[in-house]
Amino acid sequence: MLDVESNKYTVGILHPGMMGISVAASLIQAGNEVLWASGDRSGESKNRANSLDSFKDTGWLNGLVNRCKLIISVVPPHAAKDVAFDVSSLGFRGIYIDANAISPNTAQQVADEVESSGATYIDGGIIGPPAEKYGSTRLYLSGDDAVFAADKLNGGPLEVIALSGNNPMSASTLKMAYAGWTKGTNALLIGLITLAQQRGVLTQLFEEWDKSQPALHQKVDSLGSSVSKAWRFSGEMEEIADTFEQAHLPDGFHRAAADIYRNLAIFKDSTTPPAREELALELIRIVQLEREELDA
Numbered sequence: 001m002l003d004v005e006s007n008k009y010t011v012g013i014l015h016p017g018m019m020g021i022s023v024a025a026s027l028i029q030a031g032n033e034v035l036w037a038s039g040d041r042s043g044e045s046k047n048r049a050n051s052l053d054s055f056k057d058t059g060w061l062n063g064l065v066n067r068c069k070l071i072i073s074v075v076p077p078h079a080a081k082d083v084a085f086d087v088s089s090l091g092f093r094g095i096y097i098d099a100n101a102i103s104p105n106t107a108q109q110v111a112d113e114v115e116s117s118g119a120t121y122i123d124g125g126i127i128g129p130p131a132e133k134y135g136s137t138r139l140y141l142s143g144d145d146a147v148f149a150a151d152k153l154n155g156g157p158l159e160v161i162a163l164s165g166n167n168p169m170s171a172s173t174l175k176m177a178y179a180g181w182t183k184g185t186n187a188l189l190i191g192l193i194t195l196a197q198q199r200g201v202l203t204q205l206f207e208e209w210d211k212s213q214p215a216l217h218q219k220v221d222s223l224g225s226s227v228s229k230a231w232r233f234s235g236e237m238e239e240i241a242d243t244f245e246q247a248h249l250p251d252g253f254h255r256a257a258a259d260i261y262r263n264l265a266i267f268k269d270s271t272t273p274p275a276r277e278e279l280a281l282e283l284i285r286i287v288q289l290e291r292e293e294l295d296a
Contacts, residue, residue, distance in 0.1 A: 030155025125175030197280035
């Protein structure tokens with residue numbers, strides 16, 4: 001177990017996306033010194049990070065690794081292992097929290113990587129939107145030092161919860177189970193309205209939902225955020241499917257959900273993603289083009 005040195009901790013965030021920047025803001029509010037590395041980051045990421053007071057830029061990753069006692073990885077699922085390798089290759093020996101939407105098996109690979117340099121691995125999973133208000137978002141942690149880390153990180157809008165039990169990857173498992181419902185059912189709805197549009201019964205489906213399933217119709221109207229983030233949700237669906245497979249459970253549903261999101265990746269970060277009938281028509285068009293390319 002790690003020794004408590006002080007209430008203020010130096011924490012690095014990799015990287016300041018919409019979620020990462022909200023985590024950084026919460027940790028600053030909790031009294032920590034919070035750092036990021038601008039090297040190789042996009043202009044959008046740099047502008048986002050520079051808009052947050054007291055969020056300090058070390059320039060390159062080696063500067064962040066050398067100064068931080070704790071690093072939190074908040075990246076798209078497909079980048080989790082690469083980021084862990086980048087950190088371990090610089091000899092990081094502090095606490096490494098992987099807070100990404102990855103399967104327990106992928107989390108174990110990340111743990112093996114960071115522990116190879118002498119770091120302490122803590123498994124993590126974020127549930128909720130960017131942590132901009134109290135009560136909206138939770139960072140679950142698991143592992144031997146989860147309680148220690150939660151004590152250091154709590155104090156801002158992000159609620160940090162240490163899970164009990166002997167499973168060191170329980171935070172990742174919890175995230176997979178939760179996102180399997182929220183993002184998985186959104187993919188299912190996208191598929192259903194596309195099927196109905198293709199077969200000419202979308203209007204009738206909406207009318208029936210208004211009568212018997214009004215909540216579903218309302219959910220369809222809020223699918224825009226899933227469309228604009230489809231580029232990263234496809235990888236998350238694959239991680240969830242892997243989690244099912246590792247548990248010897250059927251994994252096909254989330255493999256199909258990954259395909260749906262993958263087809264919508266062209267709308268990455270769109271401020272006006274297609275909705276309702278337009279969304280269904282766009283997916284039909286994309287799938288048709290994909291089939292024509294395969295047949296060519």
